[in-house]
Amino acid sequence: MPEWPEMETYRQQLSPLVCGLTIRHVDVNREKTINEPAEAFQAALTGRKIMFVERRGKHLLFHLDDGNRLLLHLMLGGYLYYGPHAEKDESRFQVIFTFEDGNKLFFGGLRLGYLHRITAKTALERFREIGPEPFDPRLTEEAFVAMLDKKRGKLKPALVDQKWIAGIGNFYSDEICFEAGVVPFADIPSLSDGTKRNVYRAMRKVLTEAAEAGGYMDQKLTAADTFTGGFAERCRVYGREGEPCSRCGGTIRMETVSSRKMFYCPSCQGTN
Secondary structure (H helix, E strand, O other): OOOHHHHHHHHHHHHHHHOOOEEEEEEEOOHHHOOOOHHHHHHHHOOOEEEEEEEEOOEEEEEEOOOOEEEEEOOOOOEEEEEOOOOOOHHHOOEEEEEOOOOEEEEEOOOOOEEEEEOHHHHHHHHOOOOOOOOOOOOOHHHHHHHHHOOOOEHHHHHOOOOOOOOOOHHHHHHHHHHHOEOOOOEHHHOOHHHHHHHHHHHHHHHHHHHHOOOOOOOOOOOOOOOOOOOHHHOOOOOOOOOEOOOOOOEOEEEEEOOEEEEEOOOOOEOO
16 A cells, blocks of 8 residues: 555656646546546546645645645555556546646556545545644654653554554554564553654654655556656565565564564564
8 A cells, every 4th residue: 555655756746747737538437436426526627727736644635726625545556647648458547637738647446545526624624633744843753752652552553543643554664663673563651762762763764765765666657757666675674574684684574463464573673
């Protein structure tokens, strides 16, 4: 599932491509992907301009020139593609926007994800329930430690809780824990103050590096895209069960806790 770095990569790459362009045509191949009848959705968006693209956690918000928003959540398997045509059957994409310059924005893999047209007020209400952004200036190291001080349970479930902090999922929670030198299933109340601070610093370091490398997804945004997915080969524990640890040479292990996979190095990741 795309997380903070992947959605930030999409935001940065899409903005100069689609902002200011008029949507000339809308194809809806799967009505369950949207939140209103296809005819109404198409009529409402035809002739509209995308003014700018915003990211909030794992969501993208397309701001339209009529004041409304398009809320995109890719969920598991979702992706975007931009160009004059797709490299596969276009009917396989759930929604397609055709812009005035002939280029198209393809929304694919949205069997679990969605693209909803909502008002600005509804968008604000939706995001009131989402936690702070990892790089919110108000989320200082002290504030993060204070948040953890009030939290119970295991570390990884806290990091992936979108109501607690926005944008982190299974992939980056494990990478953050590795960087911080703590196992993802550590009990939060047992963590030392120093470890909590290490987790905060690791979060910002890992997410920054991942975004600068294009995230881990391998679906390219455009035919000429050589940026997206650059972090995949640099991940250190996630999906690397049985491989040697890049830090200590130990063997990466995978365990399942509460139906959630956790990848870590038992040799160099402590518990507190």
